[in-house]
Amino acid sequence: DIVMTQSPDSLAVSLGERATINCKSSHSILYSSNNQNYLAWYQQKPGQPPKLLIYWASTRESGVPDRFSGSVSGTDFTLTISSLQAEDVAVYYCQQYYNIPLTFGGGTKVEIK
Amino acid sequence: EVQLLESGGGLVQPGGSLRLSCAASGFTFSNSAMSWVRQAPGKGLEWVSVISDSGGSTYYADSVKGRFTISRDYSRSTLYMQMSSLRVEDTAVYYCAKAISVAAHLYYFDYWGQGTLVTVSS
Numbered sequence: 001d002i003v004m005t006q007s008p009d010s011l012a013v014s015l016g017e018r019a020t021i022n023c024k025s026s027h028s029i030l031y032s033s034n035n036q037n038y039l040a041w042y043q044q045k046p047g048q049p050p051k052l053l054i055y056w057a058s059t060r061e062s063g064v065p066d067r068f069s070g071s072v073s074g075t076d077f078t079l080t081i082s083s084l085q086a087e088d089v090a091v092y093y094c095q096q097y098y099n100i101p102l103t104f105g106g107g108t109k110v111e112i113k
Numbered sequence: 114e115v116q117l118l119e120s121g122g123g124l125v126q127p128g129g130s131l132r133l134s135c136a137a138s139g140f141t142f143s144n145s146a147m148s149w150v151r152q153a154p155g156k157g158l159e160w161v162s163v164i165s166d167s168g169g170s171t172y173y174a175d176s177v178k179g180r181f182t183i184s185r186d187y188s189r190s191t192l193y194m195q196m197s198s199l200r201v202e203d204t205a206v207y208y209c210a211k212a213i214s215v216a217a218h219l220y221y222f223d224y225w226g227q228g229t230l231v232t233v234s235s
Contacts, residue, residue, distance in 0.1 A: 040221040042158075049208055049225035050150075050158065061223070093158055097221045101174050102160040 002027050002096050006105035012113040019081040021108045023094035028075055031098070037072050038098040041079045044107075045090045053092075054079065086112060115139040115224045117209045122229030129199050129233070135192040135209030135226060142190040146212035146220055149183065149194050151205035152228070159205075162194065163212055163220055172218055177203075199233045206230050 003026040013019040029038045037057035042050040052061045054070040057077055067082045081088055089112060094105040121133040135147070148163040162173045162183040171183050182195040192209055207229055210222035 038215065038219065042222075044158075049227055050222070051225070052221070052223050055213070055221050095158075095160075095221060097215060097219045100172050100218050102163070102220060104158040104160065107157045 001101055002029065002098060002103055004094050004096055004103050004105035006092075006094060006108050008108060009106070010109040010111065012111045013081075013084045014113045015086065016083050017113075019084050019088070019110055021079040021092050021110070023077040023079070023105050025075045025077070025096055025098075027098075029096045029098035037077070038096055039070075039072070039077050040095045040097065041068075041070055042093045042095065043088075043090045044093065050093065081110070084110070084112070115211060117211065117224060117226030119207065119209050119226045119229040122207065122231045124232045124234065125199055126235050127199060127201055127233055130195070130197040131199065131231060133194040133196065133207055133209075133229060133231070137190045137192065137209075137211070140211065140224075142185075143187050146214045147183075147185060147192045148210045148212045148220060148222060149192075150208045150210055150222065150225075151203075151231075152208065153202075153205045156205075161207070163218075164192070166214070170218065196231070199231075201233050204231060204233045 005024045007022045039057040041054040044050040057072045058070040071078045091107045116138045118136045149161040164183045180198045184193045209226040211224040212220040
């Protein structure tokens, strides 16, 4: 199974500041045939189901604010919130869809400092 | 508007059975793979099972294989999960999710329901 390890477990960021969430895969999730990383990011606000933010590691889902961005370096993935807003308080999860079983990271809780 | 409405959760004793349902609307059900993802209280997300758009392919997490069965009814636009031999560790909120298929057995999830709570306890 591919293990997805997120860090930190939680972080507190001031409003308007940058938040950076990391996700590392235990194996490469890059398909050479299409040069795509099979990774998605989700946001889960308190009491709500998860919401898709990003897929293919860096493609924003329709309607997602452009302050959310995804990047990759090898097997290290990053979700960046460029200017934290109050409504961004949530737990963020990464998910690999490179193979079965589909696996999620443990989550990163983002709070306001 | 895509809507996924789960039902069927509740309290069940260890070893018991339960059937979850997910009524889908707002998209072409027959063209979409569907999945169940669960979340134990205070914990992270765990993928449980997925069924292809045709229903011809199903996949399960090892933790539920042989005990859970995913199925779908196209006439009712409804997804099901038959759960048997339930264990205490199956206690979780079960989410129904619409799945985007990028290749055979490879999926991510673009819409999620509100979830239904399954509690396995004596």
